[in-house]
Amino acid sequence: MDWKITLLTALCAFIGSVGQLEFKRGANNLQFNVKLLLTNHHLIIGIAIYLVSTAFCIYALSKGQLSILYPIIATSYIWTSIFAKIFLNEPVSTTNWIGVFFVLLGVTLIATRPGG
Numbered sequence: 252m253d254w255k256i257t258l259l260t261a262l263c264a265f266i267g268s269v270g271q272l273e274f275k276r277g278a279n280n281l282q283f284n285v286k287l288l289l290t291n292h293h294l295i296i297g298i299a300i301y302l303v304s305t306a307f308c309i310y311a312l313s314k315g316q317l318s319i320l321y322p323i324i325a326t327s328y329i330w331t332s333i334f335a336k337i338f339l340n341e342p343v344s345t346t347n348w349i350g351v352f353f354v355l356l357g358v359t360l361i362a363t364r365p366g367g
Contacts, residue, residue, distance in 0.1 A: 256315040257362060259307055260323040266304040268330035272338060273297030322361045328354050 277293030288294065311320055329351050335341040 253314065256311050256320070257323065260311045260315070260320045261326060263304045263308040263311065264324050264327040265330050266300055266307065267324070268327045268334055270297045270300035270304060271327070271331050272334045273300060275335075275339065319361060319364075322358050325354050325358055 273293045274297040277291045277295075277297055280291060280293070282288075308324070332343050332347055332351055336343045
């Protein structure tokens with residue numbers, strides 16, 4: 252498979268994780284009032300970022316194999332853990348980091364498999 256498509260898919264995961272960060276920031280100020288929802292800039296930014304990520308993902312999937320590319324999206328768990336720690340000061344346990352390691356290992360095995 253073309254490495255550019257694999258890289259684009261990884262970029263989708265990264266961008267999607269930035270969207271998750273914005274969703275969390277927006278959720279911290281969430282009120283179920285139409286005016287407040289429409290002015291919650293973190294939610295709006297999160298949606299816009301997700302749209303970009305989705306567009307890139309659809310393009311990548313049109314050029315590559317779903318069984319290889321979609322697991323690469325799982326790297327979003329890694330990015331989200333890192334962003335939560337850095338930008339939200341959330342505690343990330345050793346167990347979480349072990350899980351992140353196994354996600355990374357699994358994605359690497361799938362993405363670099365022979366014939367992949």
